[in-house]
Amino acid sequence: MSVDFLIETAKKIQVVINDNSSEIEKLDQEIGDGDHIFNIQRGIKLVIELEPTIKDLIMSKALNQIAMKVLSGIGGSSGALFGTLFMTMAKGNAIDEGVDYKKAIEIFAEGVEAVKQRGKADVGEKTMMDVLIPVSNCLKKGVEDDKDLKEILKEAVEVAEKGMFSTKDLLATKGRASFLGERAKGHIDPGARSSQLMIKTVCESVINS
Amino acid sequence: MKKFMNSADDFLKESLQGFGAAHQDVVSCHYDPNFITRATPTKEGKVALISGGGSGHEPMHGGLVGHGMLDAACPGFVFSSPTPDQMLAAAEKVDSGAGVLFIVKNYSGDVMNFQMAAEMMQGPNESVLTNDDVAVEDSSFTTGRRGVAATVVVEKIVGSLAEHGGSLHECKALGDKVNKNSGSMGVAFSSCTVPAAGKPNFDIGDNEMEFGVGIHGEPGRRRDKMKSAQEITNELLEAINEDLKPEANEEILLFVNGMGGTPLTELYLIYDNAKNMLDKKNIKISRSLVGNYCTSLEMQGASITLTKLDEELVKHWDSNVHTAAMRWGM
Numbered sequence: 001m002s003v004d005f006l007i008e009t010a011k012k013i014q015v016v017i018n019d020n021s022s023e024i025e026k027l028d029q030e031i032g033d034g035d036h037i038f039n040i041q042r043g044i045k046l047v048i049e050l051e052p053t054i055k056d057l058i059m060s061k062a063l064n065q066i067a068m069k070v071l072s073g074i075g076g077s078s079g080a081l082f083g084t085l086f087m088t089m090a091k092g093n094a095i096d097e098g099v100d101y102k103k104a105i106e107i108f109a110e111g112v113e114a115v116k117q118r119g120k121a122d123v124g125e126k127t128m129m130d131v132l133i134p135v136s137n138c139l140k141k142g143v144e145d146d147k148d149l150k151e152i153l154k155e156a157v158e159v160a161e162k163g164m165f166s167t168k169d170l171l172a173t174k175g176r177a178s179f180l181g182e183r184a185k186g187h188i189d190p191g192a193r194s195s196q197l198m199i200k201t202v203c204e205s206v207i208n209s
Numbered sequence: 210m211k212k213f214m215n216s217a218d219d220f221l222k223e224s225l226q227g228f229g230a231a232h233q234d235v236v237s238c239h240y241d242p243n244f245i246t247r248a249t250p251t252k253e254g255k256v257a258l259i260s261g262g263g264s265g266h267e268p269m270h271g272g273l274v275g276h277g278m279l280d281a282a283c284p285g286f287v288f289s290s291p292t293p294d295q296m297l298a299a300a301e302k303v304d305s306g307a308g309v310l311f312i313v314k315n316y317s318g319d320v321m322n323f324q325m326a327a328e329m330m331q332g333p334n335e336s337v338l339t340n341d342d343v344a345v346e347d348s349s350f351t352t353g354r355r356g357v358a359a360t361v362v363v364e365k366i367v368g369s370l371a372e373h374g375g376s377l378h379e380c381k382a383l384g385d386k387v388n389k390n391s392g393s394m395g396v397a398f399s400s401c402t403v404p405a406a407g408k409p410n411f412d413i414g415d416n417e418m419e420f421g422v423g424i425h426g427e428p429g430r431r432r433d434k435m436k437s438a439q440e441i442t443n444e445l446l447e448a449i450n451e452d453l454k455p456e457a458n459e460e461i462l463l464f465v466n467g468m469g470g471t472p473l474t475e476l477y478l479i480y481d482n483a484k485n486m487l488d489k490k491n492i493k494i495s496r497s498l499v500g501n502y503c504t505s506l507e508m509q510g511a512s513i514t515l516t517k518l519d520e521e522l523v524k525h526w527d528s529n530v531h532t533a534a535m536r537w538g539m
Contacts, residue, residue, distance in 0.1 A: 033288065033427075035405070035406065071325070072292045072293070075285055075322070077321055079290075119317070173352075176316075176317070179352075
């Protein structure tokens with residue numbers, strides 16, 4: 001994983017998120033306050049605009065810049081959570097000496113764990129953690145079992161989709177949707193949908209590379 | 210959507226600029242990152258109080274910056290939490306060395322962003338988390354009770370203690386005490402529109418009200434048919450009393466807060482109706498506040514906050530204050 005890869009993937013994510021923006025907006029209007037899509041779009045745009053600033057930086061510094069940009073530029077819960085993800089990844093052990101796929105999975109998993117702590121949310125609470133935690137576990141297990149990388153990533157794409165759909169029948173117990181109680185049932189969580197799309201894009205860009 | 214605005218992008222900046230210019234004797238506004246401080250530097254040895262939250266609740270919190278209340282406020286985008294860079298810049302500006310007390314309303318985004326600022330901050334700091342909204346059940350099945358209008362009361366009372374030399378630890382303890390002794394509940398008759406979204410946050414019928422609404426128009430306990438002011442007031446007070454359990458002859462602060470689109474005439478009518486009910490229960494209204502302090506843009510609606518008072522709280526409530534939105538004694 002290189003800084004170039006981060007930027008190129010962000011550009012691919014931008015296309016995918018834009019293509020699905022009206023769906024995400026609608027999901028959020030149903031159980032949130034409707035601003036999730038704008039926050040995500042703003043965040044991705046800000047990261048892509050960082051290209052000239054970070055393209056020659058070492059990995060830890062580049063990830064840290066992305067973290068600070070996301071944190072201050074998105075705001076709200078999304079800014080804090082994605083900021084925490086990248087800030088934790090930036091602290092990954094020895095990442096400036098090169099990040100192979102095993103290292104990438106290791107720091108991603110550390111990031112997801114930090115996001116879980118920050119948001120105090122676990123699987124089953126109708127949030128993006130219903131996608132991120134199973135994906136992180138699936139990636140770690142794939143490495144432990146010494147599976148082929150493409151196999152691992154294909155599985156992760158499936159796990160992400162399953163996690164996203166699982167939020168539909170859940171009660172929300174974290175975030176603004178939690179105030180809805182039973183009224184939130186029957187709706188997919190918008191944060192789970194946007195995370196799933198991002199995971200799918202990252203995995204498929206590696207699979208097809 | 211009808212709003213006084215030139216563009217959604219400049220909405221917050223222009224409003225802040227106007228606020229700063231109109232109240233330059235009390236505050237100064239700082240931009241990129243945005244924060245509001247007192248016009249004068251923090252006295253040496255005084256604990257600095259910093260609050261913040263999404264914009265759209267004015268005068269909270271910028272209008273509460275000044276002598277006897279906050280040292281700084283961090284406004285986020287409309288209904289969106291401010292970010293740690295704002296809080297850190299504000300803290301650097303107003304920390305006189307005695308430490309910083311963050312006053313945070315219990316909303317996920319605010320809590321996470323203030324927490325990150327506190328972790329990144331070098332100097333001593335503490336946080337008070339307000340969660341006075343009795344409409345939300347405080348259980349593991351929700352994010353917890355929301356921080357709403359009692360935040361104004363916390364900021365006034367703790368602001369006074371800080372002004373009188375209270376330590377960081379003492380200020381934190383008093384803030385927690387005021388929060389624990391306060392309960393609020395609101396009701397909305399109409400929705401509100403975030404400028405960037407351009408359409409109302411929720412739909413509500415002509416003959417309906419959202420009972421127990423949050424300060425962004427989040428759902429409350431139930432959607433109800435319109436009722437008389439006395440009935441609505443009674444139901445709000447019953448919900449608060451059930452939680453706060455004030456005893457007969459206990460002294461309280463009665464705070465009737467407007468959500469932005471309800472005229473003062475109606476807020477005073479609610480006060481009258483609330484007094485009727487509290488008198489019957491022999492609960493003594495010893496201090497009062499009526500007005501638009503913790504608003505939700507142009508939403509029609511109101512909330513009632515009760516705070517149980519003791520000698521210490523009364524003393525700090527009465528002490529001098531001079532902010533854009535509250536001024537007495539000086």
